[in-house]
Structures are given as structure tokens and as C-alpha cells.
């Protein structure tokens with residue numbers, strides 16, 4: 001394969017101790033040689049050596065050089081890494097020198113894409129690279145790293161192996177009916193059913209996996225002055241939003257990211273919902289409504305020291321079909337709201353009384369919050385999780401095909417059943433990238449950062 005040699009700055013752009021320029025491809029060593037004071041071909045593989053970066057007869061920097069001949073490199077190709085000083089100009093000039101010497105600038109994710117194409121990792125593992133880089137909590141990182149180590153891929157491969165061996169016994173009996181007996185249909189059913197259960201477990205893990213990867217958006221809403229910003233500050237344990245007794249204090253959305261039971265959760269405090277003639281406030285109210293629509297969970301704050309107002313009822317309507325926890329705030333004052341009044345507004349909802357000034361009811365509130373977003377405080381131990389809707393869709397496709405196969409078992413010839421099993425086999429292959437279209441692969445790697 002005569003693929004271009006690519007180069008990029010592999011570290012974040014900015015000032016730091018070290019930056020790394022990475023070069024990968026057939027000519028990586030020859031190209032890098034043109035700007036090195038070392039004899040790169042003679043360097044021990046995967047060891048650092050100190051040498052100058054020389055371009056146009058001038059020394060640009062003193063750097064540590066690493067030569068990683070393929071296939072024992074990240075991309076599977078010859079790779080040279082130049083660990084130079086971490087400055088914007090020095091890295092840029094070194095990259096320019098490498099490009100001038102014959103490499104081309106890498107596209108985002110191109111190193112990882114080459115690693116995938118060269119069989120160094122499968123598609124699910126490649127996706128985990130992004131998750132490792134972007135992980136926001138220790139739990140997200142742990143799950144992402146297990147993915148990179150191949151935990152999901154192994155599970156998928158086991159199921160594919162199972163399917164393949166089932167398929168081959170079926171096909172042998174079709175091809176050589178005289179010599180090979182038909183597999184027992186009862187046993188076949190048991191086998192497929194157990195496979196479906198395993199796929200179901202994986203499909204069921206999506207919600208967890210997704211929230212660990214993407215985080216969770218919790219939006220705090222309510223009419224003005226009920227204590228929304230007080231709640232945000234309580235969660236953040238600092239004064240993130242302004243709290244006053246003037247209704248309409250919060251105009252813009254204030255976001256704070258907090259780790260809740262290992263899940264990165266963004267809490268958004270919003271402008272109190274009410275009809276208003278104030279120009280700025282009404283823009284804020286519009287924003288609040290937009291946030292309500294994209295929320296994973298809503299904390300609806302009510303002031304229990306005042307009877308429900310028509311504004312509250314209107315808000316109740318907006319929240320009707322959403323996941324909501326009601327926070328009955330200001331319990332330090334005589335209560336004017338009956339719990340039944342709220343449940344008649346929104347059925348089957350968690351209602352938690354608390355006082356943000358007296359700090360009562362907070363433990364029960366946090367417990368419920370963790371239950372909703374942080375898996376009830378239960379740690380994600382060694383469970384295999386899927387983290388992407390792409391995985392979920394492929395698993396559902398495989399499951400549907402297996403269900404079809406089972407429904408045919410008692411009535412159809414085995415070759416019809418084999419078709420469904422093949423379909424399931426190929427659907428599972430989409431996750432690891434064994435059977436996946438090129439545009440899907442391109443889309444996945446475009447998500448990566450430059451130099452990865």
C-alpha cells in the first residue's frame with residue numbers, strides 16, 4: 001500500500017513542558033531523517049535518543065527522538081515521535097519542517113484510523129480512545145479504559161464465534177445432508193435464547209454507558225424566587241449564582257458540572273418561569289424553556305410557604321411528560337402546599353421537602369438524585385457497558401434477527417434460519433468494525449482530535 005506519510009502535533013496547542021510531533025507512514029523515518037542530527041535508522045527501536053532538530057541548516061531545538069518501526073507501533077506503520085520543547089512556535093516550526101520534508105498534515109483521527117485499518121485495534125476500541133481522552137470522572141475513565149482494553153469487543157467476539165459455530169453446523173447439514181445430521185432444533189432454540197438474553201443485557205446497559213460518557217443534564221426550574229439558585233449553590237458548595245429576595249434575579253442560565261456517583265452531571269440554574277415585560281428576563285425565560293426540552297432530569301423547585309399559583313400550574317403542564325423531581329423548598333416556614341396538590345398536577349413523581357436556608361432534607365434529596373443519575377450510588381464494577389447509540393442499534397438489529405430465527409425454528413427449513421443468523425453475525429460485526437461501511441468509519445474518526 002502506498003499511503004502518504006502523515007504528521008501532526010500530538011499534544012494540545014499551547015505552552016507546556018513538552019510537545020510531541022508525530023510522523024507515521026512508509027517514509028516516516030526517511031522524512032524525519034532530513035531534519036534530524038541523529039542517524040534514525042540506527043536508533044534502537046522504541047527508545048528515546050537526544051538529538052537536534054535541524055532545518056535549513058539551523059538548529060530549531062534539542063529533542064528526544066523515538067523511532068517505532070511498524071508493525072510494532074500505534075498505527076502499525078513506521079512512526080517517529082519528536083519530543084520537543086512545549087512552545088507554540090517551536091512545535092509549529094518542527095511540524096512545518098516535517099511537512100516540507102515530504103509528509104502531509106494528518107486529518108483529525110487519522111493516526112487512529114490507520115491503527116484500525118491496520119488491525120491494531122477494532123472500531124469499538126478506537127471509539128474508546130476518544131472516551132478515555134474526554135472522560136470527566138474517574139468512573140467514566142474506568143469504563144472507557146476497559147473499552148480500550150477490549151472488554152466490549154471481547155464480549156461481541158464471543159457471541160460472533162458462537163454464532164459462527166452454530167452457522168457452520170447448520171450449513172454442513174444443508175450441504176452434506178447424507179453425512180451430517182441436522183442440529184437439534186430444541187437445543188438450537190435454547191442456545192439462541194441465551195444469546196438474546198446476553199444481547200439484552202448489553203442493550204440495557206446503554207443508558208448507564210451513555211450518561212458516563214456524555215454526562216447528564218439536570219435543569220432546575222420553577223417560578224421566580226422559589227430558591228432555584230440557592231439549590232444550585234448548595235449542590236456546587238459555592239456561590240455560583242446570585243441569590244436575592246428579588247424575584248427575577250437569575251436572567252441567564254448558570255451551569256455547574258458536578259460528579260454525582262461517578263456520573264458527570266451538568267446542573268443548569270435557569271431564569272424563573274413567568275410572563276414578563278422585561279426584555280432581558282423574557283429572553284432568559286425563553287432560554288429556560290429550551291433547557292427544559294433538552295434536560296435528562298428536571299428539578300422543579302416550589303416555595304412551600306406559598307399556595308400553588310397559576311404560574312406553578314402552568315409550569316406543571318410544561319413538565320407533564322418529563323422526568324421530574326419536585327423540590328418543596330422553604331420548609332422552615334409554615335407549609336401552604338399539600339403533597340396531593342402536586343401529585344394531581346404531575347402523577348408518579350418524587351416529591352422531596354427541604355429547606356435550603358436551614359439545610360434540612362438534603363440527605364434524602366442527594367440520595368434520590370444519585371438514584372436517578374448516579375446508578376443509586378452503586379459503583380459500576382466490572383459490568384460490560386455500551387456507550388454509543390451505534391452499538392445499541394447494531395445489538396438491536398442482531399437481536400431482531402435472532403428472534404426471527406427462533407420464530408422460524410419450528411416451521412421453516414434450516415437454510416432460512418441460517419439467513420437470519422448471518423444477519424445477526426454481521427450486525428454484531430458492525431460494533432467491532434468487521435462489517436461496517438466506509439462512511440460510518442469516516443464519521444467515527446472525524447470525531448477525533450487532530451494528532452490522535
Ligand SMILES: Nc1nc2c(ncn2[C@@H]2O[C@H](COP(=O)(O)OP(=O)(O)OP(=O)(O)O)[C@@H](O)[C@H]2O)c(=O)[nH]1
Pocket residue numbers: 222223224225226227228229230231242243244245246247248249250251270271272273329330331332333354355356357358
Ligand atoms: N425561608 C427560606 N428562604 C429561602 C430558602 N431558600 C431560598 N430562600 C430565599 O429565597 C430567596 C430567593 O432565592 P433564590 O435562590 O435567589 O431563588 P430563585 O428561584 O433562584 O429566584 P430567581 O432567580 O429570581 O428566579 C432568597 O432571599 C433566598 O434566601 C429556604 O429554604 N427558606
Ligand SMILES: [Mg+2]
Pocket residue numbers: 228229230241242243249250269270272
Ligand atoms: Mg435564581
